[in-house]
């Protein structure tokens with residue numbers, strides 16, 4: 001996957017240059033943070049959260065873009081525990097929820113950081129069978145039911161890209177009820 005793929009996976013859930021306050025939970029070295037920053041544009045703020053301090057340092061050092069982009073603030077934290085985030089316009093979780101086995105309580109916690117109608121953009125491997133590297137992935141159908149149980153509505157599939165690993169990666173949009 002390259003930057004164009006990352007942008008394409010998120011684009012259906014974000015209006016170009018819409019700004020707003022977002023979070024990227026499990027941002028890692030920032031592949032999707034950069035895509036989101038390009039999409040929401042210079043009036044946006046993104047809280048990039050990861051428990052891996054080194055990955056966030058890499059994110060900060062490699063954060064260059066060809067287009068005006070959002071401000072990024074990094075936070076070393078565990079997204080399975082309460083975070084100091086509120087009234088967000090949107091949250092991205094890309095390839096990070098598959099590290100969580102019991103997803104509903106975590107997704108419900110994440111729901112609490114969004115304003116009513118706020119968006120959760122999920123990017124995941126389209127499989128219900130994990131491996132040591134991707135322990136707990138979920139198909140879109142499984143995700144739709146988890147999202148509903150955790151307080152999200154209107155979950156829809158946005159885009160997918162082929163993957164040599166677990167067949168394909170999809171993106172999905174859900175709205176905080």
Ligand SMILES: C[S@@+](CC[C@H](N)C(=O)[O-])C[C@H]1O[C@@H](n2cnc3c(N)ncnc32)[C@H](O)[C@@H]1O
Nearest residue numbers: 026027028031050051052078079094095096099
């Ligand atoms: C496979 S990487 C994905 C990074 C990036 N989102 C992407 O798609 O390129 C997963 C990231 O999630 C982070 N992560 C996993 N569980 C986490 C947790 N409970 N709290 C914070 N970060 C977590 C890992 O440290 C890692 O950086």
